[in-house]
Amino acid sequence: MLLTISTTHAPATELGYLLHKRPGRFQSFDLSFGRAHVFYPEAAEDRCAACLLLDVDPVGMVRGRRPQSFLLSQYVNDRPYVASSLLSVAIARVFGSAMQGRSKERPELATTPIPLSARIDVLPVRAGEPFLHEVFEPLGYEVEAMRHPLDAQFPEWGESPYYSVTVRKATTLSELLTHLYVLIPVFDNQKHYFIGEDELEKLMAKGEGWLARHPKKEAIARRYLKFQPSLYRAALARLVQEEAPAEAADDERPADRREAALEKPLSLNEQRLGAVLAALRSSGARRILDLGCGEGKLVRELMKERQFEEIVGLDVSMRSLEIAAQRLKLERLPERQAERVKLLHGSLTYRDGRLKGFDAAAVVEVIEHLDAPRLAAFERVVFEFARPQTIVLTTPNREYNVMWETLPAGRFRHTDHRFEWTREEFAEWATRIGERRGYQVRRLPVGAEHEHVGPPTQMGVFTRE
Numbered sequence: 212m213l214l215t216i217s218t219t220h221a222p223a224t225e226l227g228y229l230l231h232k233r234p235g236r237f238q239s240f241d242l243s244f245g246r247a248h249v250f251y252p253e254a255a256e257d258r259c260a261a262c263l264l265l266d267v268d269p270v271g272m273v274r275g276r277r278p279q280s281f282l283l284s285q286y287v288n289d290r291p292y293v294a295s296s297l298l299s300v301a302i303a304r305v306f307g308s309a310m311q312g313r314s315k316e317r318p319e320l321a322t323t324p325i326p327l328s329a330r331i332d333v334l335p336v337r338a339g340e341p342f343l344h345e346v347f348e349p350l351g352y353e354v355e356a357m358r359h360p361l362d363a364q365f366p367e368w369g370e371s372p373y374y375s376v377t378v379r380k381a382t383t384l385s386e387l388l389t390h391l392y393v394l395i396p397v398f399d400n401q402k403h404y405f406i407g408e409d410e411l412e413k414l415m416a417k418g419e420g421w422l423a424r425h426p427k428k429e430a431i432a433r434r435y436l437k438f439q440p441s442l443y444r445a446a447l448a449r450l451v452q453e454e455a456p457a458e459a460a461d462d463e464r465p466a467d468r469r470e471a472a473l474e475k476p477l478s479l480n481e482q483r484l485g486a487v488l489a490a491l492r493s494s495g496a497r498r499i500l501d502l503g504c505g506e507g508k509l510v511r512e513l514m515k516e517r518q519f520e521e522i523v524g525l526d527v528s529m530r531s532l533e534i535a536a537q538r539l540k541l542e543r544l545p546e547r548q549a550e551r552v553k554l555l556h557g558s559l560t561y562r563d564g565r566l567k568g569f570d571a572a573a574v575v576e577v578i579e580h581l582d583a584p585r586l587a588a589f590e591r592v593v594f595e596f597a598r599p600q601t602i603v604l605t606t607p608n609r610e611y612n613v614m615w616e617t618l619p620a621g622r623f624r625h626t627d628h629r630f631e632w633t634r635e636e637f638a639e640w641a642t643r644i645g646e647r648r649g650y651q652v653r654r655l656p657v658g659a660e661h662e663h664v665g666p667p668t669q670m671g672v673f674t675r676e
């Protein structure tokens with residue numbers, strides 16, 4: 212199998228610095244399942260192409276393993292020829308620094324989008340050609356696919372599921388390699404090694420910042436994890452929590468987090484948390500509810516500040532609460548800290564006595580997950596029964612969606628969103644609630660405001676009259 216990366220960014224030979232492989236040399240690398248070779252079929256000022264050729268040893272791969280039911284399958288299989296997870300392993304091994312966006316000689320170029328293309332020979336597209344487009348196009352790639360016949364000498368045998376695929380986009384080499392790393396195995400039904408928790412972690416790490424917004428994220432996760440229901444459900448639970456553009460990294464991966472922090476000075480998610488925290492702080496509240504707390508990102512921030520004496524997170528998703536409890540290490544906290552924090556399982560559309568008597572409630576990126584008819588129930592539960600002094604609520608600004616490059620027109624940011632409001636729609640709703648329930652309303656932008664479409668997120672701060 213062969214991967215060809217090329218660019219027309221002049222001087223094109225700088226691709227060698229980005230890949231950390233010199234154009235003049237033929238280099239080989241040993242892998243557990245064969246050998247990888249890197250060479251440049253083309254290295255000119257205006258165009259440069261680097262090939263990663265994978266030479267898989269199909270017999271070596273099965274040596275010492277239990278024989279498969281179909282004995283010949285060790286010898287007669289498509290493993291050496293089709294792009295699969297083996298190619299991803301090779302990409303990570305041979306182009307690891309490039310994938311992380313590191314280049315000693317050309318650090319700036321490594322983070323600059325340049326015209327890039329990747330040709331994969333060959334990709335098994337058994338799920339059908341439309342799927343190929345559905346996977347790459349939302350990420351902004353132009354896709355060219357050439358289908359191969361089963362046997363060129365016997366056209367009557369028909370078409371094979373194998374395609375030569377080229378994807379093109381102006382992007383950073385790091386992003387291109389990351390997308391290929393995750394997406395190539397999605398097309399193959401086999402994986403060469405055991406799929407376990409660490410595969411899930413890899414998917415989450417490499418998919419950070421783009422997979423959660425991908426309209427085909429479910430199919431991608433399911434196929435990447437080779438249809439293992441428990442893993443794929445866990446992946447989805449995590450992807451579903453991820454929101455909007457740049458996502459905060461996971462606590463468990465400090466190295467990734469540092470990198471993410473360098474790349475995006477302040478993600479929208481961080482700005483949102485910052486804005487909500489500031490509003491809660493200045494309200495003077497001590498006892499706080501985080502309604503729809505998800506995996507506990509806000510709870511974690513609240514715990515760092517002594518002003519907040521009691522913090523209660525509530526969510527309808529048990530799975531999210533489990534993750535939150537783990538991340539916050541609730542079981543290992545000293546007793547006094549532990550007493551400050553509680554996580555409750557419940558729904559915001561049913562009246563709940565446990566929510567009474569708090570100073571403030573945060574409702575961060577939650578209402579758009581409720582069916583519009585349930586919104587009236589939510590209003591009563593929060594503004595009539597729980598009725599804290601302050602309510603800080605955020606929701607996406609639909610007008611801003613045109614700014615997300617990978618979001619197809621007319622789509623919501625998240626497949627689970629039931630609606631997304633324009634600034635005017637939010638203003639109307641907030642004002643109406645304020646009048647009906649006796650709250651003063653202030654609306655504030657969150658994230659960099661665009662002159663025409665406004666900010667990515669809108670926030671309402673409701674104060675009881």
Ligand code: SAH
Binds near residue numbers: 451504525
């Ligand atoms: N506030 C969190 C999570 C936002 S995602 C954050 O900013 O990170 C939306 C959350 O709302 C999910 O965790 C989802 O489980 C929760 N949710 C959806 N409907 C709910 C309901 N009816 N009651 C309580 N929580 C709900």
